[in-house]
Amino acid sequence: MTTMKEIAQATGVSVSTVSLVVNGRDQGRVKPDIAERVRAQAKRMGYQPNPLASSLRTSHTRILGFISEEVATTPYAGGIIMGAQDAAARLGYMLITVSTDGVAEEGRQITALKRYGVDGFLYAKMYNRITDLPRALTTLPVVVANARERTGRVPSISPDEFQIGFDATQRLLEAGCQRIAYVGDQDPILAQGIRFKGYQAALKAAGRRCDPALVANVGFNQQALNGVEALVERASPDGFFCFNDARAWYVYEAAARRGLAIGRDWSVVGVDNHRVFAETLAPRLTTIELPHYEMGYWAACKLVSLIEGRELDPARAPDTTAPLPPLNAANPTSIHCQLLEKDSVAAQPRLGE
Known part of the structure; x- marks a missing residue:
């Protein structure tokens, strides 16, 4: 060695x-030419740093703790872990991930990670919400992912929910849709209300009014299908912005029952780019991808910058769909989500048609 x-x-x-x-x-x-000579020699000799020795010298273990609430068991939200892990590895850190299922369990997991001497914590939620930080996390640097910390004093990153609603509705307007419906979530979660405001804002910007008859907030299964059926019967929409890809399925079903073609007679935009629906629905669903990987990557970079007290450039992230905001962006930080064009929105009408 x-x-x-x-x-x-x-x-x-x-x-x-x-x-x-x-x-x-x-x-x-160190003079740049000398530093370059040392780096080149270290590479030729196969030098590998000793993490244990480094931690003893600096009082840092170069370990990050990742506390998740069911994120590890959620197919698409697991991208947060992948993004954080990739960023940690690039910056010379190791990530230890634990999944919690309640307040008591969460406290035990945080205590266990502290015994490992972690340098800081990433605190992630399964879906976007306003959250209170556990008291046990307040003694070390921490960054919140896929949620907003209530006091605003802790750095956090979450999807730009308003822009999701605006962009989805704008895409349907561009396709020539005259009566755009919103198929929302019946639960009053944070994303539901903000995406609906984005939907309303896009209609207003286009000189349209928001017709309550075109709004249906539904759950799942038969109740959801009944809600979409009632919406179609009372309001005759030709475009649908769906809160998520799962709810877009009920629009596809309603179209099939009427012999209508998605992408021709009705245009549909979902949210999530959920793998199951992305690979199942035909025609393929145009959707807005939630930036789970990007949020994890940004959060890990932000956490390391707090630990080391220096600026980092998160833009070097590999293979990201959504552009990453700078680490010094205003807190809470929002990330613009990318609309993925597929086949469920009608071609833009030509002039004169």
């Missing part, structure tokens, strides 16, 4: 200089 002393001997510099370079603390302390 190559040591810093061996690298120092090979390059003719002091061990302290090698230490600064291999630990990324050489800027402003």
